[in-house]
Amino acid sequence: MAPLTKKCIDDEFPTGEVDDNIDDVWFDWKMILISAGSVSEIIISGQVSGTLAHFNFSSFPNLTFLDMSGINLSDIIPVDIGNATQLQRLWLFANNLNGNIPSSIGLLTELQTLLLDHNNLNSSIPPELGLCTKLNILDLGGNSLTGPLPLSFSNLTQISDLSLWDNCLSGELLPHFLSNWTELTSLDMKNNTFTGNIPSEIGSIPESVFTHLANLEFLNLTGNLFKGPLLPGNFSKVLKLKELRLEWNRLSGFIPDSIGQLTELQDLVLKENNLNSSIPPELGLCTKLNILDLYANSLTGPLPLSFSNLTQISQLSLNNNHLSGELSHIFSNWTELTTLSIQDNTFTGNIPSEIGEFPTALCKLKTLLVLDMSSNSLSGAFPQCLGDRSTLTVINLTSINIEAYLQQLGNLNVLESLDFSSNRLIGKVPWQLSTLEFLSTLNLSTNNLSGEIPQGRHFDTFGEGSFLGNLDLCGAPMTKKCRDDEFSTQGVDNDVDDGWFDWKMILIGYGSGLVCGLSTGYIVFTTSKPWRFVMIIERAQQKLIRR
Structure with missing residues (x-):
């Protein structure tokens, strides 16, 4: 045998x-x-x-x-x-x-x-x-x-x-561990309850300790109880580091200038800490960055001009900080950008033309799933072409003071959530909305809409809350009855040109943010979403992953 x-x-x-x-x-x-x-x-x-x-x-x-x-x-x-x-x-x-x-x-x-x-x-x-x-x-x-x-x-x-x-x-995480792990390339300790300062062997002087971690490429200490300053010191001995994830800890202080020495860095995630400095311009030297997430800290000041060097960036999250200044000078080089989240800051100026002097820019985004520009302080035009974007599942433009007509929406045939609340929409509720069979969340409240609310299919399942604050709307589910001359729900006003939106102007009265789902990602501008909206967002993300 x-x-x-x-x-x-x-x-x-x-x-x-x-x-x-x-x-x-x-x-x-x-x-x-x-x-x-x-x-x-x-x-x-x-x-x-x-x-x-x-x-x-x-x-x-x-x-x-x-x-x-x-x-x-x-x-x-x-x-x-x-x-x-x-x-x-x-x-x-x-x-x-x-x-x-x-x-x-x-x-x-x-x-x-x-x-x-x-x-x-x-x-x-x-x-x-x-x-x-x-x-x-x-x-x-x-x-x-x-x-x-x-x-x-x-x-x-x-x-x-x-x-x-x-x-x-x-x-x-005792120092003698790291000093002996000289072959370490990947360390993943996320979501435990490790305590103490970030060990000096990972991030600070003496330099001799860095030599022991010269092979480190991946470090994930997410979701622990680490505190103190963020990796103070010199990174010259860990030049192979490609991914650094320290989110959901208690780190404080500044982002050190020496972060710029990590020129192989692809993912940097520091969100939900207590960092309170400006963003160092040296971060722009990390030209291989693909993901940069600084969400929910207390960062201040403008984005450094060197950010225009981040030509490979695809996901950028800066929301919930105290950042300020204009954005237009950096967008033109971000040609790979798929996800941008900058809400709840104090950025100013127009919506950068690189994102959207829109018509041609957004109309070419064949996989655009989620568009959220709610509660921001930006201004500028908006593309009419999105009424034909058949991939859109979520549109949220609440609280940006839009004055516009709603018109042809029938081509948004996979739309699940539509929120135009707290704006200045005028005209009738378009009857095409009643044909959108996947629409499960609708909020047109606090606008200047008028006429009869369309009926039919599942549209009559939306409650009064979807339409409150429009004094001239009538018909179910509102208590106000319609007069005979208001029964005209199958067409649009003759003085309205063809298209989805006839945007007159966007006047911003709320604080901060810009979001648009780009290519293979999505951007979200608000932080307190209803659970149904969050579930729709998550489903949209899964669709992207499956593609």
Whole structure:
């Protein structure tokens, strides 16, 4: 019999017929137990279910790779997993494993890759894991692990990819960890409760410590309790850093000028902290930036002129700060921009022509899904062509003091949410609105609309709140009855030109923001959306992802 070195098993393997090389079969969950000592790899895939309770790890003295990921395993990780002492790669991710990580895991001293993410493990991390000194990749994310990192983690000197995201881990990220992780390229600790200052080994003097992290490319400390200044000091030794995510912490102070040394940086996300400086012009030296998110800090001053160098930027979020000044000087170079969110600042001036001396610019956006320009202090014209934009699912232009006629809207055949409240719309409610079968949210309140409200299809499901504040509207659901000469809902006023909007002017009386969904993203200007509106936005985003 030829030696068997690898066995791949899936749920299509006939459970009653097995290969002659197989000595033993356990059918409870379609797993084949092979007692041949020459087996080095077992890979099980498909919709299998069961536990590891009956897996005899001692039967596989030469097993180097065990892949049981995503097969609906339940129960605990058995203690005798430590008997598979030659294991180099152990993949048990995306199952329903619970309980603790057994201390016997420390017997797997040849282990290089351990993937236990996306389970329900709820213990502390055993210090014995630090005995697996050959570990290169360790992913424990997406569990409910608790407590601090064991001191023995400083022994993992070959670790390059460490993922501890979405757990309940706590304590300080002690300096001796980072100074020993000289091969580290990716560190993901988001959504835990780590505390303390950002360790000096990541971001500040002494420079000798930076040398230890010279390979770092990805750092994610999102959603912890880190406080203090943001990465003070010099970044000259971490020039490979491509993604830096520190959002949802308690960082304060300034964005240091030395951020400009990170010329490989592609994603910088610092949102929802307490940063209170101006934006340093040196940030414009990070010309490979694709995502820049500074949302919800206390940043002040104008955008630096150097922002025009960010020619690869696709997503820019600056909303909920105290930024000011005009925008027009920087837009012309942002040719890849898909998402722009700048609401709740004090920007001034016209809507930049680079976004929209619109007709040709917006009309060419074939995947425009969400348009939100609500509550802003910008001015300028608006394209009539959007009435034919059949991809639009959300339009929100509330509280920008529009004076306009509503006209042909029938081509917006996938529109789900329309909000023109608190403006100065005049004329009739167009009957075409009643033909939009996906329209589930409508708000035309507080305008100067008149005449009879259209009826038919599902349009009569909208309540009085959709139309309040229009004194001359009549008919259901309003209590005001229509006179005979007002029953004219199937057409538009003769003095109105063809098109969607006959915009007269946009006078802005509210505070700040500009949003338009561009190409593969969307821009949102307001922060307090009704839940239905938020759900529609999320569905629109999923449509973009599927494309």
